[in-house]
Amino acid sequence: MRGVTRGLLATLIIVLMTTQGVLAVSAVTLGESFSLSDTDLGLNGVAVDSDTDTALVYGNEGYVRVLDALEPGNQVEMNWGGSEELFDADFHPGGQTALIVGERGVVLRYAKQDQSLERAASDFDLDYSKMISVAWNTAGSWAYVGTDDGQIWRMRAAEDGGAELHSMSISASGSIVAMDCHDTIMMCVVTSNVEGIGIIERDHTFTWVGGTGYMWTGIECPSGETSYCVAVANDQIIAHIELNPEDIGASVPKITRIQNFDYYFVGIDSQNGDRALIATTPTSLIEHDISLNNSFPWLEHSDIAELNLSGDKIVGTWATGFDSGWIVTERGYLFEFLSTSSSSTGLLNLWIVIAIPAATGLVVLCLVYLASPKVQDWTIEKMGNEDEKKDLARRKAKQRRKNR
Numbered sequence: 476m477r478g479v480t481r482g483l484l485a486t487l488i489i490v491l492m493t494t495q496g497v498l499a500v501s502a503v504t505l506g507e508s509f510s511l512s513d514t515d516l517g518l519n520g521v522a523v524d525s526d527t528d529t530a531l532v533y534g535n536e537g538y539v540r541v542l543d544a545l546e547p548g549n550q551v552e553m554n555w556g557g558s559e560e561l562f563d564a565d566f567h568p569g570g571q572t573a574l575i576v577g578e579r580g581v582v583l584r585y586a587k588q589d590q591s592l593e594r595a596a597s598d599f600d601l602d603y604s605k606m607i608s609v610a611w612n613t614a615g616s617w618a619y620v621g622t623d624d625g626q627i628w629r630m631r632a633a634e635d636g637g638a639e640l641h642s643m644s645i646s647a648s649g650s651i652v653a654m655d656c657h658d659t660i661m662m663c664v665v666t667s668n669v670e671g672i673g674i675i676e677r678d679h680t681f682t683w684v685g686g687t688g689y690m691w692t693g694i695e696c697p698s699g700e701t702s703y704c705v706a707v708a709n710d711q712i713i714a715h716i717e718l719n720p721e722d723i724g725a726s727v728p729k730i731t732r733i734q735n736f737d738y739y740f741v742g743i744d745s746q747n748g749d750r751a752l753i754a755t756t757p758t759s760l761i762e763h764d765i766s767l768n769n770s771f772p773w774l775e776h777s778d779i780a781e782l783n784l785s786g787d788k789i790v791g792t793w794a795t796g797f798d799s800g801w802i803v804t805e806r807g808y809l810f811e812f813l814s815t816s817s818s819s820t821g822l823l824n825l826w827i828v829i830a831i832p833a834a835t836g837l838v839v840l841c842l843v844y845l846a847s848p849k850v851q852d853w854t855i856e857k858m859g860n861e862d863e864k865k866d867l868a869r870r871k872a873k874q875r876r877k878n879r
Contacts, residue, residue: 501775501815502762503798508782508810509548511540516807520742521791522564522573529587530793532803533561533575539585539592545795547809553592555583562607568615568658576606576620582630582638596630596638610654612675613661619643619675621651621665629679645673645681653694655704662718662726664704666691672706672716672728686714686728693742693753701749701765707740713753715768733770736761744792746800754789760802760812774802774812784808 517535523544524530530542537558543549561577564585575583575592580601585592601620608621620628625647633639649669656663661677671686689708696704696718706714706728714728738755746752746762752773753761760774787804794800798814 501778502771502773503812504815505774505778505782506811506813508808511550511807511809514807515805517560518790518803518805518807519560519562520564521793521803522566522575523793524566524570524573524587525568526570527793527795528570529566530801531564531566531573531575531585532791532807533564533577534790534805535560537561537577539575539583541585541590544793544801547801551590553585553590555592555594557581562605563609563653565609565611565618567611567618568613574609574611574618574620576609578605579603580606582606582609582620595632596640600638600640601628608651608654608665610656610663612656612663613658617679619654619656619663619665621654623650625649625651625667625669627651627654627665627675627681641679643679643681645683646670647673652691653706655694655696657696657702657704657718658698660702660718660720662720664694664696664706664716664718666694666706672714674716674718674723674726676723677720682723684716684723684726684728686730689714689730692740693744695743695745695751697745697749697751697765703765705743705751705763705765707743707753709739709741711736711738711740713740713763713770715765731768733761736770736772738776741788742790746792746794747797752792754792756788758784758787758789758804760789760792782808782810 516538518532519534522531527544530544531539533539539553541551541553559578559581561575564573564575566573571587573585574595575585580603582596583592584595604622604626606620607623609618611618617629617631620630627643627645628640629643630638630640647667647670649667652666652668654663654665663675665673665675668690670683673681673683675681689712691706691708694704694706702718704716711733712730713733714730716728717725719725738757738759740753741756742754743751749765751763753763755761757776758779759776761770762773763770784804787806789802790805791803792800800812802810802812
């Protein structure tokens with residue numbers, strides 16, 4: 476390839492690589508941050524009420540702390556007298572209470588009104604099972620609790636102050652990793668690391684609908700108008716599950732692998748409307764728009780790495796606005812994310828306006844150059860080095876002799 480061609484292609488590659496680098500920036504910026512403790516708390520997640528007033532963080536050794544969701548520096552550490560590890564939590568649709576589940580059949584009930592935290596069911600009645608997932612149904616009349624040995628219990632408060640419990644027959648051998656219920660459609664979605672994805676209907680009927688062969692790590696039914704829930708598996712896998720109360724067959728998961736993200740997916744939380752945030756390792760966040768069925772970079776690992784969170788991982792997020800919210804890590808670190816400023820957005824847009832047309836023009840120029848010997852000769856005469864000009868002169872002289 477001639478030197479001029481190499482120069483044009485080199486310029487094109489530089490422009491394209493620079494454009495890609497500029498575009499691969501976070502959609503949000505980091506704001507306030509703080510740690511809940513000087514030690515590693517071993518948190519497993521966060522649950523937020525429907526009004527985004529209260530957030531519960533929970534984890535190792537029975538740790539529970541209540542945070543003001545808008546001002547999480549305002550907080551209360553809860554003491555319920557146990558030390559079992561807590562794995563999941565979910566607020567009742569009414570927003571005033573929450574269930575927290577953990578080891579050895581532990582089910583705790585948090586009440587916002589008096590800031591109380593107490594056992595909601597007998598660990599004996601629950602076979603001392605390891606409870607790892609929980610979700611309230613749409614109406615708030617029943618809660619479903621999943622175990623690491625493939626059981627699902629449905630429970631509600633009993634008149635005597637205890638709990639009414641029923642074991643569901645679901646024929647599962649793998650852990651019930653995650654579950655969530657839709658805000659308006661009376662259906663819930665369950666993920667197992669063996670059986671795949673299942674649906675709980677209004678009458679508590681359970682059906683496995685597909686998705687076997689994947690290590691599912693999370694499920695989210697967003698608060699928007701969509702009838703879909705979204706599950707994620709570790710190897711960049713996303714499943715859309717359409718909820719149709721009239722036809723359970725329509726709920727077969729539509730599974731895709733997200734391209735261009737070299738991360739493992741470790742969880743998913745609702746952000747705003749039909750949008751959700753996927754937590755990854757190495758630590759980053761990816762936005763997934765359910766309506767568009769498309770994913771976008773949200774918070775790059777390079778930005779989080781500046782906080783010296785090596786070895787830490789995101790265990791949950793919650794939204795405080797359209798593009799704002801808070802992130803919680805396993806060690807107990809909280810940091811705020813905010814919409815990028817208009818100035819930085821303007822600079823990015825300006826670069827896009829300049830770089831993309833420039834790259835397009837260079838592509839066209841290269842194609843014209845390669846397709847036209849006359850353009851190649853003219854370019855060498857004007858821009859070529861001495862060896863290229865001498866070679867061109869010899870070729871033209873040879874051509875003139877041939878034409879005589």
